[in-house]
Amino acid sequence: MEDFKVIEVKRSIFEDNDADAQKLREELRTEGTFLLNLMSSPGAGKTTTLKRTIEILKDEMKIGVMEADIDSDVDAKAVAETGVRAIQIHTGGMCHLDADMTRQGIRELETKDLDLVVLENVGNLVCPAEFDTGSTKNAMILSVPEGDDKPLKYPLMFSICDVVLINKCDTLCVFDDFSKESVKERILKLNPKAEVIYISAKTGEGFEEWIQWIRREIKAYRT
Amino acid sequence: MEDFKVIEVKRSIFEDNDADAQKLREELRTEGTFLLNLMSSPGAGKTTTLKRTIEILKDEMKIGVMEADIDSDVDAKAVAETGVRAIQIHTGGMCHLDADMTRQGIRELETKDLDLVVLENVGNLVCPAEFDTGSTKNAMILSVPEGDDKPLKYPLMFSICDVVLINKCDTLCVFDDFSKESVKERILKLNPKAEVIYISAKTGEGFEEWIQWIRREIKAYRT
Numbered sequence: 001m002e003d004f005k006v007i008e009v010k011r012s013i014f015e016d017n018d019a020d021a022q023k024l025r026e027e028l029r030t031e032g033t034f035l036l037n038l039m040s041s042p043g044a045g046k047t048t049t050l051k052r053t054i055e056i057l058k059d060e061m062k063i064g065v066m067e068a069d070i071d072s073d074v075d076a077k078a079v080a081e082t083g084v085r086a087i088q089i090h091t092g093g094m095c096h097l098d099a100d101m102t103r104q105g106i107r108e109l110e111t112k113d114l115d116l117v118v119l120e121n122v123g124n125l126v127c128p129a130e131f132d133t134g135s136t137k138n139a140m141i142l143s144v145p146e147g148d149d150k151p152l153k154y155p156l157m158f159s160i161c162d163v164v165l166i167n168k169c170d171t172l173c174v175f176d177d178f179s180k181e182s183v184k185e186r187i188l189k190l191n192p193k194a195e196v197i198y199i200s201a202k203t204g205e206g207f208e209e210w211i212q213w214i215r216r217e218i219k220a221y222r223t
Numbered sequence: 224m225e226d227f228k229v230i231e232v233k234r235s236i237f238e239d240n241d242a243d244a245q246k247l248r249e250e251l252r253t254e255g256t257f258l259l260n261l262m263s264s265p266g267a268g269k270t271t272t273l274k275r276t277i278e279i280l281k282d283e284m285k286i287g288v289m290e291a292d293i294d295s296d297v298d299a300k301a302v303a304e305t306g307v308r309a310i311q312i313h314t315g316g317m318c319h320l321d322a323d324m325t326r327q328g329i330r331e332l333e334t335k336d337l338d339l340v341v342l343e344n345v346g347n348l349v350c351p352a353e354f355d356t357g358s359t360k361n362a363m364i365l366s367v368p369e370g371d372d373k374p375l376k377y378p379l380m381f382s383i384c385d386v387v388l389i390n391k392c393d394t395l396c397v398f399d400d401f402s403k404e405s406v407k408e409r410i411l412k413l414n415p416k417a418e419v420i421y422i423s424a425k426t427g428e429g430f431e432e433w434i435q436w437i438r439r440e441i442k443a444y445r446t
Contacts (some may be wrong), residue, residue: 042264042348042368072375093379095318095349123376124349125265126293126318145368145391146266147262152295153346154265156316168368171397172339 003080006073006088007108017131021099024106024134033111034218035102035119037135039157040050044122044143045167047075048201050118054082056211061115066105068097068122075120085109096127100135115219125150128156137217143168144178149184158187163195163213170200227303229296229311230331242356244322247329247357256334257441258325258342260358262380265346268368268390271424272300272427273341277305281360284338284441287330291320291345298343308332319350322357339441341384352380366391371401374409381410386436393423409443 028035040046047067054063064085067075076088089105091097097105102119111117119135121128142150147170151158158164164187168195172178184196195213199206263269270290277286287308290299299311299426300331312328314320320328334340342358346349349422363384365373368391374381381387387410407419418436424431 041266041346041369042373043366069376071378072372074372074375093353095347123264124318124347126345126347127350130316141283143266143368145366145394146264149295149297150265152297153292155294171368174397175396193296 005108006076006090008090008092013221017098019026021132021134024045024099024103025136028106028111028134028136031112032222033114033117034137034221035106035133035135036214037119037121037133037138038141039121039125039128039138039161040123040141041125041143041146044123044141044146045201046123046141047078048119049141049165049167050079050120051082052201052204053205053214054079054084055209056207057116057214058082058084062112063114064109064114064117066102066109068105068120070095070122073195085114091122095122095124096131097121097133098131102133102135102222116214117155125157129154129160136221137162139163139165141165141167142183144171144175148178148183148186151183151190155190158190158194160192161191162217163197165210166196166198167201169198169205170203227296227299227311227332228308229299229313230327231313231315240321240323244355244357247322247326248359250326251329251334251357251359254335255445256337257360257444258329258338258340258358259437260342260344260356260361261364262344262347262348262351262361262384263346263364264366264369267346267364267369268424269321269343269346269364270301272364272422273302273323273343273397274305274425275427275430276434276437277302277307279430281305281307281372285336287332287334287337287340289325289332289340289342291328291343293317293345308337314345317345318347319345319354321354324419325356325358326356348377348380352377352383359444360385362386363390364388364390365406367394367398367401371406371409374406374413378413381413384414384417385440386420388433389419389421390424392421393426402444416434441444
């Protein structure tokens with residue numbers, strides 16, 4: 001028996017995604033669900049970060065996860081192993097999720113009793129930035145091996161995120177041309193309100209700050 | 224004075240991109256230009272690989288480069304420094320290039336006297352796989368830090384490539400959960416004809432094999 005569902009979402013019929021995203025945000029607000037939209041390039045460490053985050057938080061809040069992928073269900077499997085409620089969303093080749101596709105996932109996951117729902121978006125720095133999913137907050141992960149010039153090349157993604165996690169900081173020894181200062185400067189130039197947190201999902205470095213960010217945002221959302 | 228042009232390409236007016244790509248391929252064939260479409264995730268090392276490739280080949284063939292990006296011209300600057308003809312293509316927010324956008328770049332670059340033209344596509348494992356650019360061959364780079372499970376998650380990209388470069392092999396010491404054997408097995412399962420070459424654009428490891436692949440393909444194209 002599988003311990004997670006796999007659903008195929010349909011492309012939205014709504015022409016105005018922004019209006020639909022706003023509507024979804026209000027629906028989630030009514031049921032008190034905090035939806036975190038987690039984005040990154042392929043292989044930046046979304047699933048590993050999420051697994052460690054769940055391990056730390058699962059005893060203090062009820063968590064659900066929607067794993068979006070073009071294909072495969074390796075991520076939903078990995079997340080379901082942590083014991084939280086998880087579903088795999090297949091986008092049917094689509095490179096992003098819009099608000100209605102997110103809603104289809106939310107309905108399948110059944111989120112009313114959950115404190116935190118994480119949507120792990122398709123690994124892509126371009127398209128997901130253009131479609132508001134209706135999330136409460138947007139988070140992105142940039143990994144050290146990708147380079148500190150990424151804010152220059154994918155400015156929209158860095159502009160729409162509330163928090164940017166710089167992951168794989170344990171590999172700074174081999175990626176010695178990556179400047180923690182330059183990347184932060186470039187991010188803040190695009191988005192002065194962004195929170196920038198340096199982490200390693202492998203070693204746990206920086207997770208106190210990241211976990212505090214989640215706790216603080218959920219608390220603020222509820223009051 | 225800039226030593227490369229920056230052009231803004233327009234979205235194609237052609238409904239049938241596949242037919243248009245075939246047409247562009249024939250146009251390039253007539254003028255004898257070999258077009259290599261180079262794809263990868265953001266930060267997998269397209270530009271660094273390209274710079275080292277150019278340094279090795281520039282005395283034996285005439286090379287031109289089209290750098291496609293949502294924004295910025297850092298890559299065209301870096302490539303122009305090697306002395307080859309380069310242009311920067313801005314996609315106007317688009318996450319990929321189609322055949323007509325590629326043609327607009329080809330015209331600006333003026334390719335008739337060139338032996339090898341490289342299109343560095345937008346950093347994205349999803350959308351560029353869906354749009355035939357009219358290229359002679361497709362190459363992609365997967366970097367070790369992204370993980371060996373990527374063929375499972377982005378199968379179309381791995382299916383359409385003639386050659387897959389596994390880059391940043393110098394970092395296998397810190398990414399010790401990456402299996403060179405597993406990644407190759409997964410790629411060949413999707414695409415039995417794909418050539419898989421392990422490289423490090425930083426150290427030069429594996430470049431003999433990669434350069435031989437280019438020489439062989441260009442020679443075969445001409446005969």
